[in-house]
Every structure is written in structure tokens, then in C-alpha cells.
Amino acid sequence: GENVEQHPSTLSVQEGDSAVIKCTYSDSASNYFPWYKQELGKRPQLIIDIRSNVGEKKDQRIAVTLNKTAKHFSLHITETQPEDSAVYFCAAPPNTGNQFYFGTGTSLTVIP
Amino acid sequence: EAQVTQNPRYLITVTGKKLTVTCSQNMNHEYMSWYRQDPGLGLRQIYYSMNVEVTDKGDVPEGYKVSRKEKRNFPLILESPSPNQTSLYFCASSFRLAGWAEQFFGPGTRLTVL
Numbered sequence: 200g201e202n203v204e205q206h207p208s209t210l211s212v213q214e215g216d217s218a219v220i221k222c223t224y225s226d227s228a229s230n231y232f233p234w235y236k237q238e239l240g241k242r243p244q245l246i247i248d249i250r251s252n253v254g255e256k257k258d259q260r261i262a263v264t265l266n267k268t269a270k271h272f273s274l275h276i277t278e279t280q281p282e283d284s285a286v287y288f289c290a291a292p293p294n295t296g297n298q299f300y301f302g303t304g305t306s307l308t309v310i311p
Numbered sequence: 312e313a314q315v316t317q318n319p320r321y322l323i324t325v326t327g328k329k330l331t332v333t334c335s336q337n338m339n340h341e342y343m344s345w346y347r348q349d350p351g352l353g354l355r356q357i358y359y360s361m362n363v364e365v366t367d368k369g370d371v372p373e374g375y376k377v378s379r380k381e382k383r384n385f386p387l388i389l390e391s392p393s394p395n396q397t398s399l400y401f402c403a404s405s406f407r408l409a410g411w412a413e414q415f416f417g418p419g420t421r422l423t424v425l
Binding site: 200243297302303 | 369419
């Protein structure tokens, strides 16, 4: 099955700085790469996703980049704010089959 | 309101006592799934269902059962719970017409098995 690795597992940044979380995947046929945010005590929610036909997608302060050759994709958060503090999960479901694979999560803390 | 609901939200039980966690969605989604969340291990898929009467194992299916008799419901059954099933459980659903789509998660069920 798919193997999704996510780094770092914890990340602390000063408010206003940028944060970058990286994921690598093993199935070269994967073509959908979502990112979920889970605030403390809450359920995961999709914040952004990208499909393999584009290399980058932006939504206000968040962006995702994809390098299909290297099989990695990254979440970029600019001008971080305290409300960005959460656990972030990447996922890379394989192109064939119906299982869904998440990374192990990154706990982001934005220090005011 | 479009949503995924789970019950109960919290459950403390003892080893071997059968339990069921219910999951229901009102979005007419085809794909439903159960995950468990453990520190350092992220979200791991237990079982998933592509549609009514179609279920399959995820990454960690041992000790769990599921059924999909109606499109909206996807209960998770622990026939003989053990302490290593203590975890936070999430049900999720998505409208998967072609390719992958956003998964909507329920509020979670925190299970403790003594």
C-alpha cells in the first residue's frame, strides 16, 4: 500500500513567520494530495488540496506545492497567526484501490 | 445542516464487553470510513465502504467489524474490546464520484477499554 511520511512531527514558529510541512509518498500513480487541519479537541477538516495536474495551489495564506518527480508535496503557511496552531495531516491516497493513507501529523505551535 | 454524527462521544468499557459506535451522514455520500487516531501514529484507516453492502479492510482492521446496510449509516463494532483498542475514533464520509474528494469527519468518539 501507499507509504506517506510527514516531517517534522512538531514545529514551533514565531507569529508572523512562515511554516513549512513536507510529505513524501511512495505510489507514483497517486494524483490527489489533501491537507487537513485538526484543532485541539476538534475533528480534522480539509484546508487545501491539489491534484497532480498542477504544481502549486494557493488560498490566501496557505499554499501547497507538488513535485511529482521527487514524490513529495509541501504545505506552506505564511504570516502565521496563533489560530494556525493545530495538528496538520497530509494524505496521498493511491490511484488504484480505495484505501486512504494519512501522514503521522505535524503539531504546529505559533508563539505570539 | 450537512453533517456526520457519531455516538457515543465518550465511552469507558471493560475488556470483552461488545460495543457499537454509530455513524450517520446526511449528505448522500457513497464513501464512508472509520479511522483511529493515536499519538505519533496519525490517522489510520480501519475499514471503509464504497457503497451499501460494499466494505473492505483498511490498514488496521483486526478486532473490528463494520456493516453498511443503509447508505447513511456505517456502524463500527468491537465484538470483544481489548485495552489496545483504547483510542480516539473518527468516522468520515465523502462524495466520491470520480477520483478523490473531501472527507467530512464526525466529531470523534473517545474510547477507553479497561
